[in-house]
Amino acid sequence: MKNIAIFASGSGTNAQNIIEFFDKKEYAKVKIIVTDIENAFVLERASILKISSKYIPRKVFKENGIEILNLMRENEIDLIVLAGFLYMIPECLTRAFHKKIINIHPALLPSYGGKGMYGMNVHNAVKLNNEKFSGITIHYVNEKYDDGEIIFQEKCEIESNDTPENIAEKVHKLEYKYYPLIIDNLMNEM
Numbered sequence: 001m002k003n004i005a006i007f008a009s010g011s012g013t014n015a016q017n018i019i020e021f022f023d024k025k026e027y028a029k030v031k032i033i034v035t036d037i038e039n040a041f042v043l044e045r046a047s048i049l050k051i052s053s054k055y056i057p058r059k060v061f062k063e064n065g066i067e068i069l070n071l072m073r074e075n076e077i078d079l080i081v082l083a084g085f086l087y088m089i090p091e092c093l094t095r096a097f098h099k100k101i102i103n104i105h106p107a108l109l110p111s112y113g114g115k116g117m118y119g120m121n122v123h124n125a126v127k128l129n130n131e132k133f134s135g136i137t138i139h140y141v142n143e144k145y146d147d148g149e150i151i152f153q154e155k156c157e158i159e160s161n162d163t164p165e166n167i168a169e170k171v172h173k174l175e176y177k178y179y180p181l182i183i184d185n186l187m188n189e190m
Contacts, residue, residue: 002028002078007085012042014083021180028187065090101141106171109137113146123164136174138182152182
C-alpha cells in the first residue's frame with residue numbers, strides 16, 4: 001500500500017476530492033493531512049472522512065522542517081500532495097522527497113506563478129490581462145514557488161464576459177477532474 005500525505009491551508013475541497021478518489025483504491029490511500037493553519041476547515045474534513053491530521057505551525061516550516069520530515073517518515077509517506085498549501089516547503093523535505101512532492105497551480109505556468117500568485121489573485125490577474133485561456137498546472141515542488149518541473153497542464157477557454165469568479169469555477173472543475181488522475185498515475189509509477 002502506497003501512502004499519500006496532503007498538505008492544505010484552506011477549506012480542503014481538493015483534499016476531499018483526492019481522499020474520496022483514493023478511498024476506492026486498494027494500492028494507495030491518503031494517510032494524513034497536514035495544515036499550517038490552526039483552524040483550517042480541512043481539519044474538519046479530515047475528521048469527517050476519518051483521516052489522520054496534524055496542525056504544524058508555519059514557524060516549524062520556516063525553521064528547518066525536520067519535525068515534518070520525521071512525521072512523513074513515521075507515516076511511511078510515498079508522495080506529498082499540496083492542495084491549496086500556501087507556504088514554502090522546507091529544503092530538507094524537497095531534498096528527501098525529490099520528485100515526490102507535487103502541487104497544483106490555478107494557471108498555466110510559467111505565467112501567473114510565484115509568491116503571492118494563488119487563488120483569486122491569479123484569476124484576477126488573468127482577467128485583467130484579457131487572457132484567452134487559463135487552466136491548471138501540476139508540477140513537482142522544489143525550493144522556489146511554482147518553479148518545479150511541469151508534469152501536466154490542461155487549459156480552459158475564457159470568454160470576454162467571464163468574471164474572475166467564472167474563471168475560478170472553470171479552473172476548479174479542471175482541478176477536481178485531473179489532479180486525482182495525475183496522482184494516480186504517479187502512484188502507479190512508484
